[in-house]
Amino acid sequence: MSESDTRTAEEPDTAVPSRRPGRERGRDDGKFGRYGGQYVPEALMPAIEELTDAYERYVLNNEDGFMDEFRERLADFGGRPIPLQRADRLSERYDREIYLKREDLLHGGAHKLNNALGQVLLAKYMGKERIIAETGAGQHGTATAMAAAHLDMPCEIYMGERDINRQRPNVFRMKLNGSEVNPVTAGRGTLKEAISETMRDWATTVETTHYVIGSVVGPHPFPVMVRDFQAVISEEAREQSIEKTGGLPTDVVACAGGGSNTMGSFAAFVDDEDVALHAVEAGGSTLEVDEEAGVAPNSASLYTGAEGVLHGARTKLLQDSDGQIMESHSISSGLDYAGVGPELAYLVDEGRVNPVAVDDDAALEGFHRLSRTEGIIPALETAHAFGFLEEHHEELGERVVVNVSGRGDKDLDAAIEETDKRDIDEAPDMSMFTGGI
Amino acid sequence: MSESDTRTAEEPDTAVPSRRPGRERGRDDGKFGRYGGQYVPEALMPAIEELTDAYERYVLNNEDGFMDEFRERLADFGGRPIPLQRADRLSERYDREIYLKREDLLHGGAHKLNNALGQVLLAKYMGKERIIAETGAGQHGTATAMAAAHLDMPCEIYMGERDINRQRPNVFRMKLNGSEVNPVTAGRGTLKEAISETMRDWATTVETTHYVIGSVVGPHPFPVMVRDFQAVISEEAREQSIEKTGGLPTDVVACAGGGSNTMGSFAAFVDDEDVALHAVEAGGSTLEVDEEAGVAPNSASLYTGAEGVLHGARTKLLQDSDGQIMESHSISSGLDYAGVGPELAYLVDEGRVNPVAVDDDAALEGFHRLSRTEGIIPALETAHAFGFLEEHHEELGERVVVNVSGRGDKDLDAAIEETDKRDIDEAPDMSMFTGGI
Amino acid sequence: MTGEHAKPDADAGAETGNSAAIAAAFADGPAYVPYLAVGDPDYEASKAYVEALDRGGADVIELGLPFSEPIAEGPTIQGALVRALDAGMTPDRFFEFAEGLDVDAPLVCMTYYNLIYQYDEETGPRPFVERAAAAGIEGLVVPDLPAEEADPLREACDEFGLDLVFIVAPTTVGERLDRIMSRVSGYVYVQARLGTTGARDDVSDQTTESLDRLADYDVPKAVGFGISSGEHAERIVAGGADGIIVGSALVDIVADGVENDLSTEAVAERLESLSRELKEGAERGHAARAEAPDAS
Amino acid sequence: MTGEHAKPDADAGAETGNSAAIAAAFADGPAYVPYLAVGDPDYEASKAYVEALDRGGADVIELGLPFSEPIAEGPTIQGALVRALDAGMTPDRFFEFAEGLDVDAPLVCMTYYNLIYQYDEETGPRPFVERAAAAGIEGLVVPDLPAEEADPLREACDEFGLDLVFIVAPTTVGERLDRIMSRVSGYVYVQARLGTTGARDDVSDQTTESLDRLADYDVPKAVGFGISSGEHAERIVAGGADGIIVGSALVDIVADGVENDLSTEAVAERLESLSRELKEGAERGHAARAEAPDAS
Numbered sequence A, B: 001m002s003e004s005d006t007r008t009a010e011e012p013d014t015a016v017p018s019r020r021p022g023r024e025r026g027r028d029d030g031k032f033g034r035y036g037g038q039y040v041p042e043a044l045m046p047a048i049e050e051l052t053d054a055y056e057r058y059v060l061n062n063e064d065g066f067m068d069e070f071r072e073r074l075a076d077f078g079g080r081p082i083p084l085q086r087a088d089r090l091s092e093r094y095d096r097e098i099y100l101k102r103e104d105l106l107h108g109g110a111h112k113l114n115n116a117l118g119q120v121l122l123a124k125y126m127g128k129e130r131i132i133a134e135t136g137a138g139q140h141g142t143a144t145a146m147a148a149a150h151l152d153m154p155c156e157i158y159m160g161e162r163d164i165n166r167q168r169p170n171v172f173r174m175k176l177n178g179s180e181v182n183p184v185t186a187g188r189g190t191l192k193e194a195i196s197e198t199m200r201d202w203a204t205t206v207e208t209t210h211y212v213i214g215s216v217v218g219p220h221p222f223p224v225m226v227r228d229f230q231a232v233i234s235e236e237a238r239e240q241s242i243e244k245t246g247g248l249p250t251d252v253v254a255c256a257g258g259g260s261n262t263m264g265s266f267a268a269f270v271d272d273e274d275v276a277l278h279a280v281e282a283g284g285s286t287l288e289v290d291e292e293a294g295v296a297p298n299s300a301s302l303y304t305g306a307e308g309v310l311h312g313a314r315t316k317l318l319q320d321s322d323g324q325i326m327e328s329h330s331i332s333s334g335l336d337y338a339g340v341g342p343e344l345a346y347l348v349d350e351g352r353v354n355p356v357a358v359d360d361d362a363a364l365e366g367f368h369r370l371s372r373t374e375g376i377i378p379a380l381e382t383a384h385a386f387g388f389l390e391e392h393h394e395e396l397g398e399r400v401v402v403n404v405s406g407r408g409d410k411d412l413d414a415a416i417e418e419t420d421k422r423d424i425d426e427a428p429d430m431s432m433f434t435g436g437i
Numbered sequence C, D: 001m002t003g004e005h006a007k008p009d010a011d012a013g014a015e016t017g018n019s020a021a022i023a024a025a026f027a028d029g030p031a032y033v034p035y036l037a038v039g040d041p042d043y044e045a046s047k048a049y050v051e052a053l054d055r056g057g058a059d060v061i062e063l064g065l066p067f068s069e070p071i072a073e074g075p076t077i078q079g080a081l082v083r084a085l086d087a088g089m090t091p092d093r094f095f096e097f098a099e100g101l102d103v104d105a106p107l108v109c110m111t112y113y114n115l116i117y118q119y120d121e122e123t124g125p126r127p128f129v130e131r132a133a134a135a136g137i138e139g140l141v142v143p144d145l146p147a148e149e150a151d152p153l154r155e156a157c158d159e160f161g162l163d164l165v166f167i168v169a170p171t172t173v174g175e176r177l178d179r180i181m182s183r184v185s186g187y188v189y190v191q192a193r194l195g196t197t198g199a200r201d202d203v204s205d206q207t208t209e210s211l212d213r214l215a216d217y218d219v220p221k222a223v224g225f226g227i228s229s230g231e232h233a234e235r236i237v238a239g240g241a242d243g244i245i246v247g248s249a250l251v252d253i254v255a256d257g258v259e260n261d262l263s264t265e266a267v268a269e270r271l272e273s274l275s276r277e278l279k280e281g282a283e284r285g286h287a288a289r290a291e292a293p294d295a296s
């Protein structure tokens, strides 16, 4: 065994990977400081435990080559790697280097597929026969429907009845991909109710069915698992930044609804302490809340929310003083959620992530600005990140990466309606579109 | 000079690239056998000559690093390379390897950006200050508007008034990107008239303006130039095929309107004589024509058209016996053009390209089939290629590449309207969508 | 923790919790445990309905404190909670309601953890439990609180003498079952089948298996989820249950009253009568079990 | 090729083409060359209008044969062509029309190449030219046919004794100009400015420069694009043109007639009267040039 001595002598230089505790956080116990956990009905616990086991085996340990297949399918079906593009005109405008991580180019038009494909594939490895998912605006639903069609898995999507009526093109897309869309009439017929309803379905069908949750929310292992699937965003961006610019960015900016694109954009940078991380929430029309009506006209749960338990996890929430969950509001339906991923809540408390709120007006201006100056029509969710850039660029470093979490084709009607109500410099003449497309 | 002798001795092995005459065809004189040429008003000739010169310098000889910048921007802004994906379920269905070239993932949702970005960049290198373009369904218009915003070029798009009313989302997208959209009221208010109108604008503004034509049509150098920009499709696909499968495909399938995605898909394979090339045209409702009304209820100009001169080139056309251009028809507005690129006309006459027509019904079935089985909603244009696959797969070899020229988000309304009229097995329950989205 | 919680192989019949009243409810014969959402469809009617349950023979009454995201409930109870919320129910009103009730049966509050956690400025479950105790509540059921996260609430319950009831599903086995059973007190809520609440009328094999699995744990076993008739109750108790929990079947009566605009009295009467039927069914089942030679 | 086409430095006044009538039209004084779309707005009215041009003094008449994609025309003439097409104009009807005209001026057909190319089963330009010759057409103008692609048509024209007129733009210089001028016959159509057809009322510098550039070529130079009044015509001829081509200003009158539902006679009268004005303007310009000391 004299040879092994020689090898050992060389090891310290090459074989010890730099420890990245940020990437490991929550993987073992689903806890992020005070946040996280598994606040679910007992009937779901076996499913959650089975999933935790599968997550460890397939995702963390690449059993049966799961992660290899996942990455290959993300590349071939999803279109990864996705470019990190220098935004020439914004760089000039803000007098710093602005780089765009172009998740809008992912199949389906948003980062959502990274997660949906990972989970549907995992369900296949687990021997499940059926997929269910909730959706609000329809982005996660369409991503899941695509992934399910691709992997030949029967799929049912729960969607609030009100959302169905507001998002008919996405409903049609899910159906085209062969998914059933189940209207949720309970409660107010929006995302919150759809999540609850999907959990109910799961509670009766755990043995055959996997629930593909749409963001870094819900009980463990969802927050870590969805983060790990979405982390490809920042893994690529980090490498691309080094390759293109010779170094890391000074700032990373991403919008935050549930927080999956946010955590995906931050994950690989969390341990790079010099990289500032900005999570941009929907400030809606105002940050004030109407306690009486139980309505927050925003969805800034990181910025204004308080600790609580929702949909299986302890995290920051929009709630009234009794603990009832508030109806949230945003110009972008994908940010319109009263909770946020527990890891983000933790990173904000730790001071590692800077939570900011951008209101509807600034987001809409950001939408028009990016469309007009860079030839990229962003999702209204994404547009919040550009609202932040406009308002706070002077506080940022010299090299800023903004995650373009999705494209805006789904938002044309909303953009018309909202632009009509305002006077926006960078908007085109809207006269022929008044009243919708 | 003894050194040069040594070098010469080694040259034959390494320095002589395999001659690829197919790739060079038409570059010098714009002629493809009987087809091609420059049938334009004298006032446009100087512009055409200037462009020919710029094409030779920048595109063919990479002067000032034009092609390097073009490729870099296609990568960073456009998202290239685009994957060549194995379609698992179609491969099973047809009992041969089916690969999809995923141009639907290109920024903007179709192959159109390859050309638009190339031409707008070229205009910049030429010192032009303004861009004009025609559009029918709006795909080329939106691609051009995106490229123009990206490169900070003022841009005006001519579009038939009837098309404007049919394609309002695309009109809005162009305006969001800062382009003017000029309605063309002349004639019947569709693509043909828009092309004529754009040529008229160009005739008055040649000195400052570049006309970004949308396909491999028009006078030389457009057909070769657009082909050369789009050839990136087959250059990538050829390499990817070798890398993934160890060899070339047996067949390449692409839909053909003007033929830019077709030529882009074929260019790198033209000299590979064992690779069969299939150009799928829109068979519309029938291949019969109504001479009396001057209407062809299809746009199968390769398959049924006759030689003639249209929009600056000699090619195959849909025309009546007098030589008047017919109104063409297709379920997909992007294939709805009475002409086709002159190089395709030549390659069909030579027997190198197999022209086929797929009717509206089969295309719509292809649309639903790909959506449902592969999780990819194709453009209705693209869907024709999948109609061909269903009808003719038994005649194909063991490894087929199909170009997915674009995504179908733009076609949801049309798909609903047309599906409603028919009884299609693979379509979802349409009841909630009757009457549009 | 000060309470003595269920332990396998402990003496049968030993006290398993903090509430003597709940222990007593299960001590002599099978317990009938009805559930209603408090404030459904309004405060006054709800009061009449809960009191009707008591008259109908309730041994323990579960009072649902409505939460905006009741992820464990089926559509029936969900509907009730929405009605109650819309009519203005809040935790404070809930406690007033409990204080104002004229009933004999001990009261158990069923709600979701966020309401417990958020009750006071000082976050954490203690203030809620303190207030519940003051209002005469003797136990809690928190369907979204797994045993793993329950220690702070368990401690508060022990401090103020409340029982903490856990739900055990057909799929709860092995270590998880032990973990839950080491924390439960008062009674264990045996979920009759997978799924959420809602009235059905068959008896599931899953119930029998669950009861078998729980046989060695010294805590009353109340079976719930889907019980809707006296006959149904009878079979379940005959199968070994120490009590039956009935929710949706009762809520259906309230919902029907709302839909058909029935008088509070008429609805209360139907609730009382169904309660009587269920209670009698349970007693028949108990009697049958006593007669059967292989009954434990 | 049998015709003797324009050559620089050839003897001034020599015959430059195949049609004696066209040569004659330019031989004595400036030629007034009006254009109308044939069949606009219908066959009979169109006949009356063309004959009115003749009465108004036309030296050559350009007859537009409508094509579905007239890429070189501005909106005015485009509109005329669409009206004519909608009214059923075809190449065959066009030839009938020419045959039935009662006019003195030689006729030139202006159309697009596809109609010429497609005229017969046997593709290629020869059948069209043969038929045109039979119908009494003496020349062709084909705005989308560049000199580079024109040899087959040039040959057919020579065979049947037709002139082939080319358009020269302000931007046509050097080799291209030579290439065109070596193929032109009858007259050269000097495009007054960049752009497409359409009535305007100033005289462009580009016109003067074009005429200077063409001075050495032995072929009549007719200036067109945008001429709309007698005064305008006068200035252009004074500037050196051998003729003026007027289209849009005349088509405007036809369009106005359609719009305001005027009688054929009224429209014809206006056409005749504008023609007279233009012709007289051209003659005044010619006279002025003869008097000017530096005229060639």
Ligand SMILES: Cc1ncc(COP(=O)(O)O)c(C=O)c1O
Pocket (backbone or CB within 6 Å): A110, A111, A137, A139, A140, A214, A215, A216, A255, A256, A257, A258, A259, A260, A261, A262, A333, A334, A335, A379, A381, A382, A405, A406, A407
């Ligand atoms: C484009 C886009 N960005 C962001 C979001 C917000 O979700 P998350 O915060 O989980 O990334 C959505 C949700 O639908 C989205 O569609």
Ligand SMILES: Cc1ncc(COP(=O)(O)O)c(C=O)c1O
Pocket (backbone or CB within 6 Å): B110, B111, B137, B139, B140, B214, B215, B216, B255, B256, B257, B258, B259, B260, B261, B262, B333, B334, B335, B379, B381, B382, B405, B406, B407
């Ligand atoms: C998706 C798509 N495919 C194909 C076409 C047809 O054009 P071409 O034949 O030039 O590729 C279009 C034109 O709009 C298109 O949008």
